[in-house]
Amino acid sequence: MSTGVASQGSLRQRNVPGGKSTTPAPAVPSDNAALESIARERAQATKSTSSEASYWAGFVIITALAFVTRFWGISHPDEVVFDEVHFGKFASYYLERTYFFDVHPPFGKLLFAFMGWLVGYDGHFHFDSIGDSYIANGVPYVAFRAMPAILGALTVSVTYLIMWESGYSLPACIIAASLVLFDNAHIGQTRLILLDATLVLAMACSLLFYIRFYKLRHQPFSRKWWKWLILTGFALSCDISTKYVGLFAFITIGSAVVIDLWELLDINRPGGALSMRLFIKHFCARAFGLIIMPFIFYLFWFQVHFSILSRSGPGDDFMTPEFQETLSDNVMLANSMTIDYFDELTIRHKETKAYLHSHPDRYPLRYDDGRVSSQGQQVTGYPFNDTNNHWQILPAELGAEHKLGRHVKNHDLVRLRHVGTDTILLSHDVASPYYATNQEFTTVSLDDANGSKYNDTLFEIRIEHGKKKQEFKSVSGHFKLIHNPSKVAMWTHTKALPDWGFRQQEINGNKQLAPSSNVWLVEDIPSLGEDDKRRVKVPRKVKSLPFLQKWFELQRSMFWHNSRLTSSHPYSSQPYQWPLLLRGVSFWTNNETRQQIYFLGNPVGWWLASSLLAVFAGIIAADQLSVRRGIDALDRRTRSRLYNSTGFFFLAWATHYFPFFIMGRQLFLHHYLPAHLASCLVAGGLVEFIFCAEPEPENPKPVKKAAPAEPKHFVPARERYAGQSLIGCWIACGVILGLAIAGWYFFLPLTYGYPGLSVDQVRQRKWLGYDLHFAK
Known part of the structure; x- marks a missing residue:
């Protein structure tokens, strides 16, 4: 590129009207060299455009399939399913403005209430029991389920964009996105009135936005730099404002930020040493964008929560009398x-x-x-x-x-x-x-x-x-x-x-x-007798409390009750069971039609992703051991991508998985979904490493250093695979995609709740002894 720019400059200099050429070389050879350079640039630009078009085509197809798989048969069953008894109920309470208590922050539940408000629902149905009919009670349940379905479909799109923005090949992007696209657990959890679709999308967006922010590291404090920093903080806030396990995303991004700041502090860094004043400015900017702003957004959702819930309700008993005095119609x-x-x-x-x-x-x-x-x-x-x-x-x-x-x-x-x-x-x-x-x-x-x-x-x-x-x-x-x-x-x-x-x-x-x-x-x-004057009810004026006082009280109560969720549950599972998909959760059954919804991931995809996590750890360990013994098996560029990009995805998996081992509360398979998404990203990156890695040239030609700038889009096929065949990577992509689709289709009746299965068909799906219904 720099050679081409120099050649064009020579042409412009010679063609100045009335000017004379100052180039001592003969005119014809110089013109030929310039024309060849221009031709190469045009060829590369054409290839870049073609490659980008293929990425966009893949993105559109993946997104369309995500919406199809999430919305297909979403009206079935027309009954309350599993934890819809909780989150549907909370949406109704919001619409009735009736105070309730829940151990989860309000953001995800507010989205359901917003959807109910959009379709004109008044909240009259309280989702009391699993199996209650939506049709008989006039509940717009499809609209409620559409909210997580939309978010779940967008999660697949964001997974694809994460790989694209990270500079991976098209097959790698398709592999990572397809492992989420055709995963039965992600589909099952995003077709019902549950919070995990919001949680997983916010987690994925935090990774995508941080990658966009990091790519602008050579343009610090620019408008785009600030935009992606704030958006990263907003995604983190949405994550923790849905469930407190969203804190794990803060650990992921926080770890990456600490490493980045540590490199900025290095006086021998390649870009030149930063003054301590400029380093402190970098630190404060990140603290503002990734801590202060998320906390402000977090408080905002609670302010909305308190503003809506102005009437006394079932959550009164969890609050102090002073808090209850702020609610109208308080019976207590x-x-x-x-x-x-x-x-x-x-x-x-x-x-x-x-x-x-x-x-x-x-x-x-x-x-x-x-x-x-x-x-x-x-x-x-x-x-x-x-x-x-x-x-x-x-x-x-x-x-x-x-x-x-x-x-x-x-x-x-x-x-x-x-x-x-x-x-x-x-x-x-x-x-x-x-x-x-x-x-x-x-x-x-x-x-x-x-x-x-x-x-x-x-x-x-x-x-x-x-x-x-x-x-x-x-x-x-x-x-x-x-x-x-x-x-x-x-x-x-x-x-x-x-x-x-x-x-x-x-x-x-x-x-x-x-x-x-x-x-x-x-x-x-x-x-006291019934006619005692102390039993006379006197109308009481609703009082007010400062927002922070109400917020602190609610936080104490939420954390305490969350810590008390230690009782056993027939479908609870332990973290060591999740990567191998050893146990699922029964969501819904119908004895007459022999239909059931059993929450279970796609075993093919889960086992592949879990295996590649172990492979990645083995590759890193082997590389470190080889380097210690003076054997450098990887070139600089491949090692950088393996550690910095795929390693970042592995970090996201680890920080969303290992903390569950120290938790004492009830745990279920759905707690692994954010970690599973990160494992799919690792799988995409590692398949590219195994099948598509291109060695760095041994003696690269020196190139004039120019000020780095962010490209509009990554075009890996042009930048990283010029002249190299992706046949191996495409073959691997095709095999993995075929296996994922086969696994998804085989377990489809358990995910979508229909059709009903015979005893033999149910037994065929008890791969690891899953406790399915109607197996006899």
């Missing part, structure tokens, strides 16, 4: 009553919903581990309303009848009398049945409570976020009951006591006061 606040001394109360644990309960039976002398109890009266958590749940709240001072009719207030010392057995609640320095470090809760007679054990019967009412001398109220007054002498909080958990405790919940004293699991509330005041 309408039913709350001021608590007076000597009232009879029913006290309920906020999280487990168990009532504070006691009965005449006593703790056993010895527990199973040999520890000795006090043999005191049992105090337990009971799930049902019962007269043994009634407790009378008494002032701390003995003989304080003058406090009759006085309000109980925050930080007051009180005592609780169990009405059924006429005993006083007590905690003392005796180990509880299940926790040797926690104190036992029991009750004692009035004589003992008013005598030697008086101090052990004193408890402090500590209202959550309460002010000094704030009145203690039923329902709305969430509180912790703190044992005054020992400063432990009354606490319960879901593990049932043995038979001697009637399988009820243990109540004990927790030394850790901060956890929200110590919170209780007074559900009712049974001693």
